[in-house]
Amino acid sequence: MKLLHLVPAMDQGGVERGILEMNRAYAAAGFENVVVSSGGRLAAQIDADGGRHVALDVKSKNPLTYFGRAFALRRLLEREKPDVAIVHSRVPGWLYAFAARKLDIPLISFAHGLNSVSFYSRIMTRGDLVVVPSRCVAEYLHTSYGTPFDVMRVIPRAVDAVRFDPARIDRAFVAEKAAEWGVAGRYVAMGLGRITQLKGYDTLVRAAALLSREIPELLVVIVGEAEKLRLDYFESLKRTVRECGMEDRVIFAGPQTKVPECLSLADVVVSANTRKPEAFGRSMTEALAMGKPVAAVRFGGALDIIEEGVNGAFAERVPDGPGAGEARARNLADAIKRVRFSAYGDLRTPCIEKFSFEKMVELSISACREAVALHRR
Secondary structure (H helix, E strand, O other), rough: EEEEOOOOOOOOOOOHHHHHHHHHHHHHHEEEEEEOOOOOOOOOHHHHOOOEEEEOOOOOOOOOOHHHHHHHHHHHHHOOOEEEEEEHHHHHHHHHHOOOOOOOOOOOEEEOOOOOOOOOOHHOOOEEEEEOHHHHHHHHHHHHOOOOOOEEOOOOOOOOOOOOHHHOOOOHHHHHHHHHHHOOOOHHHHHOOOHHHHOOOHHHHHHHHHHHOOOOOEEEEEOOOOHHHHHHHHHHHHHHHHHOOOOOOEEEEEEOOOOHHHOOOEEEEEEEEOOOOOOOOHHHHHHHOOOOOOOEEEEHHHHHOOEEEEOEEEEOOOOOOOOOOHHHHHHHHHHHHHOOOOOOOOHHHHHHOOOOOHHHHHHHHHHHHHHHHHHHH
16 A cells, blocks of 8 residues: 655654654555655655655645645656545645545545634545544544544554653663752652743743642752743743742753653653643653653643543643633642642553554554545445
8 A cells, every 4th residue: 555645844843753653664564655745854764764755845835836836746646646645734735635636546634733723724624534633633623613523533642662661761861960950859840841831831830839838849840942932931931930939949951852861850740731732742641651640731632641540630721811820820739739649550551552652553554444445435
């Protein structure tokens, strides 16, 4: 079977990493795997791992070049004759809609996230099958566009069980960071990810301030980079730390490449986002794979990952409105406290079983074959 993926570019990112992982799996399973993108740092890896990368501009949103690029894509489709096409984003989806007319190619639309509801975004619901990373995205598409549940397949993102393995971490690096951050004797609540408003780090800081008497050993460590376009938020976050009197309880650790090692120093990993639900929540599964419980807001991809009292605790979501900030902090503080005073068993094994790479590959191959069968009907 020949698969043809359409993705805007092959640079760093969760979607791109997933395509790399699946490219290796498809090649190992004997599939011919073609990835079409405008290029990027990861493009060469597709060929190195047994697939084939084809450079074509399926990224630009310039309407003046749309038809020229769509015709180029059509010529490519006619030449490659894929058994299944898989679109991973809206621009490639619209180009494919024009390019593939009357070519009779089964299509999978992979809706990786929760795009704004619009005619433009609706293109990601047009496949013979629609693949989503969580029930949250499936319900969003059903509510927003009426996409039937019976044409959607939930394929969660896999956790890298080799990389996120407590037995394989760099002990010297862990010792270095433990000393640098001063974690000895502390209860470490870790936030992981870029410093943006969506991550809710201000809520985490305020929640920690509320807990400072009940959990005097609490230390917040935020691992992530403040992007240039988000420096205003970073400055406001540092002001929040000062206003809450938390200067000696909050560490901004900056970007770190050794994420498993950082996670090994956490006692609880916190997902404080309340504004836009995450389509999945990879950092939560990575935390569980490292044996760390999670405190998360009860919405989005967290609903597929966290079980109250089993591997973490939920903070109830609070919609925008008067007093929302205080209520969010109280709810998150309560969730962190429940984790702090709870005992958990083996968190790694059930996480690896539920979000294994093997299961993701099995479901993905099954979806390809099902798309062909549905298209023929």
